[in-house]
Amino acid sequence: MKGTILVTGGTGYIGSHTTVELINSGYQVVIMDNLSNSNVEVLKGIEAITGVCPTFYEADCNDEAAVERIFSAHPDICGLIHFAASKAVGESVQKPLLYYRNNLLSLIVMLEAMQRHGTKGIVFSSSCTVYGQPEQLPVTEQAPIQEALSPYGNTKQINEEIVRDTIHAGAPFKAILLRYFNPIGAHPSALIGELPLGVPQNLIPYLTQTAAGIRRELSVFGDDYNTPDGSCIRDYINVVDLAKAHVKAIERILNPELGSPALETFNVGTGRGVSVLELIRTFEQVTGVPVPHKIVGRREGDIEQVWADPKHANEVLGWKAEESLADTLRSAWAWQKHITPKA
Numbered sequence: 001m002k003g004t005i006l007v008t009g010g011t012g013y014i015g016s017h018t019t020v021e022l023i024n025s026g027y028q029v030v031i032m033d034n035l036s037n038s039n040v041e042v043l044k045g046i047e048a049i050t051g052v053c054p055t056f057y058e059a060d061c062n063d064e065a066a067v068e069r070i071f072s073a074h075p076d077i078c079g080l081i082h083f084a085a086s087k088a089v090g091e092s093v094q095k096p097l098l099y100y101r102n103n104l105l106s107l108i109v110m111l112e113a114m115q116r117h118g119t120k121g122i123v124f125s126s127s128c129t130v131y132g133q134p135e136q137l138p139v140t141e142q143a144p145i146q147e148a149l150s151p152y153g154n155t156k157q158i159n160e161e162i163v164r165d166t167i168h169a170g171a172p173f174k175a176i177l178l179r180y181f182n183p184i185g186a187h188p189s190a191l192i193g194e195l196p197l198g199v200p201q202n203l204i205p206y207l208t209q210t211a212a213g214i215r216r217e218l219s220v221f222g223d224d225y226n227t228p229d230g231s232c233i234r235d236y237i238n239v240v241d242l243a244k245a246h247v248k249a250i251e252r253i254l255n256p257e258l259g260s261p262a263l264e265t266f267n268v269g270t271g272r273g274v275s276v277l278e279l280i281r282t283f284e285q286v287t288g289v290p291v292p293h294k295i296v297g298r299r300e301g302d303i304e305q306v307w308a309d310p311k312h313a314n315e316v317l318g319w320k321a322e323e324s325l326a327d328t329l330r331s332a333w334a335w336q337k338h339i340t341p342k343a
């Protein structure tokens with residue numbers, strides 16, 4: 001055993017896949033999650049894949065007493081991966097205070113607990129949203145941070161600053177900020193995946209629900225962008241690849257021989273930009289399932305095009321996206337069929 005990692009938001013989409021990869025790499029995992037946007041049943045999926053059921057606490061990261069109890073009950077916690085956060089861009093515009101409370105306070109509570117308990121490091125879930133529309137593509141970690149377009153995006157920026165300032169002030173731990181591009185797909189077993197509540201806001205769950213007949217048609221938000229086919233371009237990263245980046249990050253933090261800096265930031269993307277229309281076409285090709293879709297107007301706040309320069313993560317973290325877009329889309333479809341067996 002390599003030690004115990006506390007995973008907040010561990011029953012969520014990226015948290016559950018990361019828990020699987022941590023267990024497969026020999027770590028013990030303690031999950032804390034308030035189940036506000038996830039289902040406790042995911043623990044069964046994790047156990048079916050790994051043979052291990054992680055220790056689970058239904059608790060909110062803003063609840064200082066609960067956080068203290070969990071750290072005290074597990075003195076062997078050596079690292080923290082902090083996923084727990086509210087993540088709906090549109091909702092954050094409607095309920096900014098909820099987003100600032102949930103996303104900022106929880107990080108502060110966790111960092112304070114880490115200091116009290118001598119935890120060696122934190123991996124924080126950040127987002128390519130901090131770059132806004134970059135002037136240069138692919139975007140590197142040195143690109144300027146742009147003004148956030150939503151309270152959600154702003155919480156990512158502020159949280160990066162909170163971590164940066166805490167490290168700068170001499171905190172006795174290390175931190176890695178992972179800037180995710182667009183995570184998609186599911187575990188190849190189709191036993192865990194994304195479980196959106198209500199009408200999906202993101203492209204892939206909407207697309208797979210449309211393919212499954214749950215939604216009538218997918219709206220493509222704009223075909224008049226300055227891109228080859230006019231639709232927006234993103235860097236779609238397989239969720240298992242993304243999960244593996246977290247294992248690399250925690251290993252880097254915990255290995256004193258590497259002498260890594262106290263704070264590092266990595267883009268986690270494939271380096272390849274894919275348009276919305278290209279994505280739909282590829283899905284149809286690899287699954288043989290048609291996706292009824294229509295072009296509608298642009299969605300407010302959308303970035304035209306962004307994709308990662310993942311060189312820093314490739315070379316320093318020793319991580320590289322491995323899964324093809326085709327396999328990733330197949331996994332998303334297999335997961336959709338798993339949760340809606342009639343599809």
Ligand code: UFG
Pocket residue numbers: 087089127128129152153182201202203204206218219220221222232233234276299302303
């Ligand atoms: N899209 C559609 N139709 C849909 C949903 C999305 O055409 O029904 C398009 C969007 O316009 C965009 C692309 O598909 O071009 C991807 O959209 P997503 O909503 O899946 O992802 P975003 O790139 O908008 O969102 C991501 C993260 C957020 C983050 C945001 C910031 O999911 O957490 O980037 O830009 F805040």
